[in-house]
Amino acid sequence: NAGVTQTPKFRILKIGQSMTLQCTQDMNHNYMYWYRQDPGMGLKLIYYSVGAGITDKGEVPNGYNVSRSTTEDFPLRLELAAPSQTSVYFCASSPAGTAGNTIYFGEGSWLTVV
């Protein structure tokens, strides 16, 4: 079972370029999230979605955009990349309802902006 799949695994961007980090989950989870992880800083929430067509900002949304056209997919768009966006990005998902407290993470996408 695939779980949460992120692509690409590694990417180098030049300042000002744009790109999309892809995320798909095969667990039929309603909730999906994008976090970024910087050394010694834990994980910070960028955007989240509670279902198809619904997205909302997290703690650090500036410079990013998301969309949720299907339950499975939650791509993260970086516009006009800046060195401050060099980070490891994690997509995650969680089922809705009282049965689902666990958030499942993908394996991460390492992004370097030069």
Place this chain on the structure above:
Amino acid sequence: QQQVKQSPQSLIVQKGGIPIINCAYENTAFDYFPWYQQFPGKGPALLIAIRPDVSEKKEGRFTISFNKSAKQFSLHIMDSQPGDSATYFCAARSSGSARQLTFGSGTQLTVLP
């Protein structure tokens, strides 16, 4: 701003030792406190979690102690092994939220053989 403060930043113990990682929170609306384990190059994975109506929870060699009045919780790893070497994150979630977690800054644990 919701915050979860985690300490220490790094920890080195001998095999068989009992590392303890501490977290403190401010928001009394938090109702779920998980610990995540992360190995290099991998995403975080849920290790153990507790709700504030319980003071302690054990799963195998891992124990969470929870002090609601002090707004603190900690992870204890009994009989630690080199395979436990990883980064550990505490986290907290508010009731009524879309299940998003607020994470601590992480503790890098090294267990020496």
